[in-house]
Amino acid sequence: xxxxxxxxFYRSFLFDNxxxxxxxxxxxxxKEIDYKKGEIIVREGEKISDFxxxxxxxxxxxxxVGPRKEQIVGVAKPMDFxxxxxxxxxxxxxxxxxxxxxxxxxxxxxxxxxxxVHSNGDFANTLLKKMSEMNDQILNARLDINLKNLRGxxxxxxxxxxxxxxxxxxxxxxxxxxEIGELIDMRTENVIRILSEFRNDGIIKIExxxxxxxxxxxxxxxxxxx
Amino acid sequence: xxxxxxxxFYRSFLFDNxxxxxxxxxxxxxKEIDYKKGEIIVREGEKISDFxxxxxxxxxxxxxVGPRKEQIVGVAKPMDFxxxxxxxxxxxxxxxxxxxxxxxxxxxxxxxxxxxVHSNGDFANTLLKKMSEMNDQILNARLDINLKNLRGxxxxxxxxxxxxxxxxxxxxxxxxxxEIGELIDMRTENVIRILSEFRNDGIIKIExxxxxxxxxxxxxxxxxxx
DNA sequence: TGGGTATTATGATATATATCAAGATTGTTT
DNA sequence: AAACAATCTTGATATATATCATAATACCCA
Numbered sequence: 007x008x009x010x011x012x013x014x015f016y017r018s019f020l021f022d023n024x025x026x027x028x029x030x031x032x033x034x035x036x037k038e039i040d041y042k043k044g045e046i047i048v049r050e051g052e053k054i055s056d057f058x059x060x061x062x063x064x065x066x067x068x069x070x071v072g073p074r075k076e077q078i079v080g081v082a083k084p085m086d087f088x089x090x091x092x093x094x095x096x097x098x099x100x101x102x103x104x105x106x107x108x109x110x111x112x113x114x115x116x117x118x119x120x121x122x123v124h125s126n127g128d129f130a131n132t133l134l135k136k137m138s139e140m141n142d143q144i145l146n147a148r149l150d151i152n153l154k155n156l157r158g159x160x161x162x163x164x165x166x167x168x169x170x171x172x173x174x175x176x177x178x179x180x181x182x183x184x185e186i187g188e189l190i191d192m193r194t195e196n197v198i199r200i201l202s203e204f205r206n207d208g209i210i211k212i213e214x215x216x217x218x219x220x221x222x223x224x225x226x227x228x229x230x231x232x
Numbered sequence: 233x234x235x236x237x238x239x240x241f242y243r244s245f246l247f248d249n250x251x252x253x254x255x256x257x258x259x260x261x262x263k264e265i266d267y268k269k270g271e272i273i274v275r276e277g278e279k280i281s282d283f284x285x286x287x288x289x290x291x292x293x294x295x296x297v298g299p300r301k302e303q304i305v306g307v308a309k310p311m312d313f314x315x316x317x318x319x320x321x322x323x324x325x326x327x328x329x330x331x332x333x334x335x336x337x338x339x340x341x342x343x344x345x346x347x348x349v350h351s352n353g354d355f356a357n358t359l360l361k362k363m364s365e366m367n368d369q370i371l372n373a374r375l376d377i378n379l380k381n382l383r384g385x386x387x388x389x390x391x392x393x394x395x396x397x398x399x400x401x402x403x404x405x406x407x408x409x410x411e412i413g414e415l416i417d418m419r420t421e422n423v424i425r426i427l428s429e430f431r432n433d434g435i436i437k438i439e440x441x442x443x444x445x446x447x448x449x450x451x452x453x454x455x456x457x458x
Numbered sequence: 459t460g461g462g463t464a465t466t467a468t469g470a471t472a473t474a475t476a477t478c479a480a481g482a483t484t485g486t487t488t
Numbered sequence: 489a490a491a492c493a494a495t496c497t498t499g500a501t502a503t504a505t506a507t508c509a510t511a512a513t514a515c516c517c518a
Binding site for chain 2: 149
Binding site for chain 1: 474475476477478483484
């Protein structure tokens, strides 16, 4: 953990256009907080005071829909700027955020971000672009999922985890079967059933949370065509 | 149609923080284009050169998913800044846009908008807020729809048209039953069936495209609980 | 004005998905 | 280590939704 934003590895993704004195402000004002797996970072309804920014780990963004039902909006990895979701439109969080893995989050006072948007045009344009990209990604994921049947959705989520999150065909599921269901709109039992089906067809190997994708091509076909 | 953005009724929603000379630039650079109902304004894949802004009418934002299947992302009325969707993240449109009613659209060169973001901090913050609001709205609509059964979805779309678009319990459907299905993920036959069901239960009156909501409370209950 | 095409409509049937049930496994607390 | 809770698993069944078929009506245009 370093304490100077100017030399932070992640700066290039959003903060590349800041000036010396802005980096100084940022380094001073930001807080870096470490969370253990399973902790809740943000609760729906809480006041938004900071701009959150995932440095390391994996987050789950979700909302509570019934007394005991959750709907997962998305999973966010570093660089995903999940904090950008509705940060500029609402004064209170619409979604809760929890950690799926040990994570470390940078919190920058929202006022400071707005101030930098105001004073630094390049930063403003970069932020607009990042925000737009993130929203696109989330929306497109939902639209895609809506078109797929259960097999397609299950394949989709496995591919997403393999390609976007873990960059490996072998990984541990960061979530329970129930949570997978909440993410791609299906029942726990069906998630399990279809994973078993994939296993029986020799497409994946399963060992508890451990997944290995054996036949990537086949899985891509299923994701595409159901 | 007036030609000076400074005195345009709609300016207050986004362009309230511009300076005299920026209004002058805007008035000069923008184009106002009128479309008849059913025309296509933007085709998926086309280069984005302008920031589009609906002054009057109703738009449908959609994407083509199969050889002959469409998925409607949303319906946009004036003030909805539908053009903001992915304008800052992509260089080509991801979605098509067509008119559901006679419409008039303002087109502002994207370069000019970016330039104004750069030079005018208040404008930048306002734009961030509007963009965030629009994305929230679209995403929330999709998340809500996903939770509802077919009856709930059908009720939801009728309420949306009544409350948000036409501000009246009596209105003409701007879309076919097929398009309603594309918007809320259901089959044409089921849209028709459920509308008939609502009619038979005395909740709405139907006359071709004409809809009158008779029992608003009931419809709200159905939208909420299915 | 007619003939073609898209839309609206309803019924019968098939299919996908949810629900219910019950047991096995894993994880957590005392 | 025992006891409890949560998760995972599979099978049987119910339910919601899609699909197929057919007809009536509205709409377009040559």
